[in-house]
Amino acid sequence: DVKVTQSSRYLVKRTGEKVFLECVQDMDHENMFWYRQDPGLGLRLIYFSYDVKMKEKGDIPEGYSVSREKKERFSLILESASTNQTSMYLCASSSGTISGNTIYFGEGSWLTVV
């Protein structure tokens, strides 16, 4: 079974803090993704990576950055957290060409910025 693990399930951070959300997958997948999930908006893609040290912007990259130094790990960074970044963050991974494969999701990280 594919496992996508998000290290923090619940976080509370202050406005202006730097926040790291970590994600690890154990299936040697090439592709990794960060989404945020908000009521009524579904899942919106923030960034994705198709290889180590490679990254691509998704639909809403503003205010976020990512890091992929190792194949199994994909980190989402909020340089200066703001209240509008309060959300559920979902990490996902898939193998090969995503258009031919299934994406697997982690359990999500609930971030509250106060």
Added chain:
Amino acid sequence: AQSVSQHNHHVILSEAASLELGCNYSYGGTVNLFWYVQYPGQHLQLLLKYFSGDPLVKGIKGFEAEFIKSKFSFNLRKPSVQWSDTAEYFCAVTILGNNDMRFGAGTRLTVKP
């Protein structure tokens, strides 16, 4: 703009009622289509997917979906829902040659016992 639309935001049904959740996409070219389900407090799980072949796809837990290319639709159906189907359902699309997946806004299904 290219998008995935789920027209029903919240659907409330009684047990044993039939279900159909709409999904339309506006991407051209070859697409792969997915339905994911998120039960309360759990992570997203794949219900079913369409890559090619028979446009009527059967998934887990009695769900099925039909790809109608001319209508750019991939509606989810179940003939008789159960209370345990209460969840949020997401339609998603990937485009051949692209390396990302786009989701609809989700439909919350509440099944009354």
